Amino acid sequence: MDNLDRGIIDLLRQNARASYGDIGGSVGLSASAVKRRVDRLVADGVIRGFTIQVDPTVDGYNTEAYVELFCRGTVAPDELLRILSGVPEVVDAGTVTGSADAIVHMRARSIPALEDALERVRIAPNVDHTRSAIVLSRLIHRTHD
Template identity: 65%
Template sequence: MDQVDRAIVECLKANSRAPYGDIGAEVGLSASAVKRRIDRLVEDGTIRGFTIVIDPAAEGRATEAYVELFCRGNVTPDNLRRMLTAVPEVVGAVTVTGEADALAHIRSADMPSLERALERVRHTAMVDHTRSAIVLSRLIDRSA
């Protein structure tokens, strides 16, 4: 990716529905040149897709927590992925360094549903215990 590609990607990150002409005006190219570059970025896998971002509160998932998972024995990432995929409130999960084996991001409608999701995670054979941090407010969110 060159600087122009990066500028196009930044425009798409701000508004993936922006017309090619508007992007071209921003980066100094014609609409057709922008389209060709975007097509190439999609074709080579740099751009993996286009999506919408919905306010979690509008979907009834305003309560969120980050949960550290401490597992028994040696647990593979595939086993953790299967277990966490079965809990629909888990919206993201990663393996991590440090004391915990993994970190799960959970979103739910309210505290009782968050507690039920945590119980489903805790009651699997591979999880010894968890440590949770409930989100009070978002300071920065660049995931969109």
């Protein structure tokens, strides 16, 4: 991957619907050269797909929280994945260093719906307790996928 590929990817991150001609004009290539590079980046697995991002508040998912998850003993990441995959309100999660075992980002339609989702996480056999912080206002949101 070279700087031209990185430039193409940066432009696609900003607008996945940009035309090959528009991208080519920005990076100094013809539309056909951009298409060949994008096709190669897809074939090589560098670009995994093209998606849309919908504002979750439009779907009514206005309540969000970050939840620290504390487990009993040692719990494998695969087990945490199994627990969290069954809760659709979980939109992002990862194991972390520190006293918590994982950080979970949740979105729900209301506080009662969030509380219900948290309870589904808390009743898992390996979960000891959680600590939640409800988001009051989102200040910065970047995607780097």
